[in-house]
Amino acid sequence: MTVKERQARILPLFEHLASQTRAQLPVDERDPRLKTIGKLPRGTLFSNFHEEHLKEAEALYEVLYAAKDFEDFIHLAEQARNVVNEGLFVFAVSIAVLHRDDCRGVTVPPIQEVFPDRFIPAETINQAQKADLKRTSDDSIVIKIEQTGNILDSEYKVAYFREDIGINAHHWHWHIVYPTTWRPEVMHKVKDRKGELFYYMHQQMCARYDCERLSTELRRMIPFHDFHQKLEGYAPHLTSLISGLNYASRPTGLSMSDLTEVDVQDMERWRERILDAIHGGFVYDKEGNEVPLDAVHGLDMLGDLLESSYESVNREYYGSLHNWGHVILAQVHDPDGRFKENPGVMSDTSTALRDPIFYRYHRFVDNIFQEYKISLPHYQKKDLDFPGVKVVNVTVNAKVPNVINTFLKESQLELSHGITLKGSVKVSYHHLDHDPFTFSIGVENTSGEVKNATVRVFLGPKYDELGNRILLNEQRRFFIELDKFRATLEPGKTIITHKSSDSAVTIDRTPTFEDLQKGDVVNETNSEFCSCGWPQHMLIPRGNHRGMDFQLFVMLTDWDEDHVGPKTDAFICADAVSYCGAKDDRYPDKKAMGFPFDREITAHGPVDFATPNMSFTDIKIQFKEY
Known part of the structure; x- marks a missing residue:
């Protein structure tokens, strides 16, 4: 069975769960492996944090994971759909799909389409249902999202x-x-x-x-x-x-x-x-x-x-x-x-x-x-330095160098897979986004030999809410990781360029139900999509209309010391490896997560802290409402 065929078998498990009747499959008609589940009532909100909820979810996903083959897995999942709590079912089946070897390449459908009521205000869903009842054609209906507050808060x-x-x-x-x-x-x-x-x-x-x-x-x-x-x-x-x-x-x-x-x-x-x-x-x-x-x-x-x-x-x-x-x-x-x-x-x-x-x-x-x-002891210069490697300059290449524009962008969310409707109804909403940009990092390698480097890129605010310069030890907790990638440094000068869209913390886009039904994202290779990752459109903070001051921090460390196994960058589900790791593999970086800002810093500012393989560059983030 192909990945596309397996994807088609799995998708119906996640559709229209909110419309299911409360009646359950009797215990004596269930597969014996499912007889101990079904304790959390249907219609109850499942909590990923509640101990009793988690125990039942664990029992279900372990049974599903242990199914002897794909057909057995589908059989168990289809029965469980008519037995267990709706939210618990999606949680457990998603875990099983992500980790079963025979589901390699299959993508879990987006949770925002499975349960749109968790993401869209009730007022908007109510409008969508009313518009669907009054529809006069098969065309998709678009409803604008309702605001959930105002400036009084x-x-x-x-x-x-x-x-x-x-x-x-x-x-x-x-x-x-x-x-x-x-x-x-x-x-x-x-x-x-x-x-x-x-x-x-x-x-x-x-x-x-x-x-x-x-x-x-x-x-x-x-x-x-x-x-x-x-x-x-x-x-x-x-x-x-x-x-x-x-x-x-x-x-x-x-x-x-x-x-x-x-x-x-x-x-x-x-x-x-x-x-x-x-x-x-x-x-x-x-x-x-x-x-x-x-x-x-x-x-x-x-x-x-x-x-x-x-x-x-x-x-x-x-x-x-x-x-x-x-x-x-x-x-x-x-x-x-x-x-x-x-x-x-x-x-x-x-x-x-x-x-x-x-x-x-x-x-x-x-x-x-x-x-x-x-x-823990503070990092010493020897812990931070990369001998023979110097960062000469860093530029953010955008419409204006070192100025990143952010703005609000309109997108749509389909409701009809999570809610039973007569036709397609989409919710139109705005979200933050930013212009694409590239990092340009000038590096000088004086070691006389080829060096493999881990390039670490962070972004942090320069001033606090009162306009005071934030001291580095305080600022370190506000630095957000933008990227981490490998680069090869030939002897002499090298210019490293890297696109913002290739960030190691983000996923570019989430495949929709429609994409998955068409088979547009089926992947038979190891570059599996696991849906875990910070959204690309939220990579950069909003900034303000004047242009908010941030510092872009770039550091190069020795990749030959950082890497954890074979010299490869091929990991399963490694789209957003910094936040989500590499599924079923070791985290591909020996350094502490957040290095070098994970430990206390005694230096008051960048000048006292920085080694030649680091750079602090002032940039601005400007929010434009267009």
């Missing part, structure tokens, strides 16, 4: 970022590639540096969010820090079509409360135990043995503890600070369930980024990681 200034369909879809797909419950001994595949990737991808999202806040003249976010603090309000304007209930709003002034499954005091206890481990330099495993938090594996171990994933060395003792934090915040309006309300958007990876508290809570989590990073 200062946070609405960055709604374009929080509600961006691409970044919310990325967050969903990242947790599909790196599920919390992944068991290597069952799945027979190791997720290399999974805990560190959890830290880095979320740290980068927080850095990007603060860049957007500075772009819109907002102060940088205040991290969540107190489990009893009064929380800001938030209204998501989303309605779940599978339940008929709204995603809950959060009135201003509520604070975390105990749930039946976990207490706020548990959260405080877990935080203190993790901080004690960081300050002591070791964690306790399940047998009570001390496991050192060394510079090579320490952060990876902490990531597993904080999330907490299956790889946590001691889940009973260190708990699940990140996951339960999401659940408690999502249920802050109805903690004991007395009103039978839906949870808020924090309960799900495909909606959580819409809520401002997501970023503040993840900055709180990141501050714990930074506490560990501060305990």
Whole structure:
């Protein structure tokens, strides 16, 4: 069976799930392997963070993964579709498709078309359904998206970022590639540096969010820090079509409360135990043995503890600070369930980024990681230098050199695959985008021999919200990775050029249901598309109308020391390798993620910090509304 034929068999599994009836396939008619699932009721919002939800999802995706062949897999998936919770089904089947060898080359359909109600305001979906009922032809109907707030709420200034369909879809797909419950001994595949990737991808999202806040003249976010603090309000304007209930709003002034499954005091206890481990330099495993938090594996171990994933060395003792934090915040309006309300958007990876508290809570989590990073020795010049290699100059080639233009662009999202309609209905929405550009990096190699280099490119704001120059040790946490790639340096002078569209953190575009049905993206090679990656249109922060000052940081390191295996750049699903890793392979860089900004910097500015293989270049990002 060809990849195209397998793709055609899988797509119907993901269509019109919101329209399914609640009736389930009786237990005695199910395949015996599916008899233990179906506990989470249909019509309930599945949470990627809730422990009981995850246990059932784990049981399902492990059964699907273990199916003896593709036909057996389809048989099990089709039965499961009529048994399990709708959201849980998509989560588990997506994991199985991404990791089964006989699904190599098959693409999981875009979550925004599977469940458009997680991305599109309820008001807009209501308009779309009414327009579909009144249709007089088979032509596609286009509905403009409704706004979810106004200028009375200062946070609405960055709604374009929080509600961006691409970044919310990325967050969903990242947790599909790196599920919390992944068991290597069952799945027979190791997720290399999974805990560190959890830290880095979320740290980068927080850095990007603060860049957007500075772009819109907002102060940088205040991290969540107190489990009893009064929380800001938030209204998501989303309605779940599978339940008929709204995603809950959060009135201003509520604070975390105990749930039946976990207490706020548990959260405080877990935080203190993790901080004690960081300050002591070791964690306790399940047998009570001390496991050192060394510079090579320490952060990876902490990531597993904080999330907490299956790889946590001691889940009973260190708990699940990140996951339960999401659940408690999502249920802050109805903690004991007395009103039978839906949870808020924090309960799900495909909606959580819409809520401002997501970023503040993840900055709180990141501050714990930074506490560990501060305990590590500072990088010395020998750790940073690349002998014989000097970056002479760096230019961003755009319409105006070193000036990147951003703007709002219109796109459309098809609703008819996720919602049962008489014909095609599309939602028209605007999102941030930028003009294409290339990096031009002048390098001098005086070593007398060919050098292989890893080129690392970061971008960070130069001034804070008050117009003060940000000191480098503070600025390092706001540098966002734009690219990382390999370059060959001949002896003498070399000009390295690289397109913004080839970034190692982004995916260019997501194939639609229509693309997949036509077979336009079928790929029989190793360059498989896994849907995980930051959207290309959000690579660059918004900037402002005047032209906001940023610094572009370029660093070259020795690729022969950085690479982890055979000298190849061919990895499976490596479109956005910096944030998503290489599926079923080692992370292709020995350096710490975020290097060299991952550790504390004692130098006050670039001049004191930089070695010859680095460059800080002033650029401007100008937002134009056209």
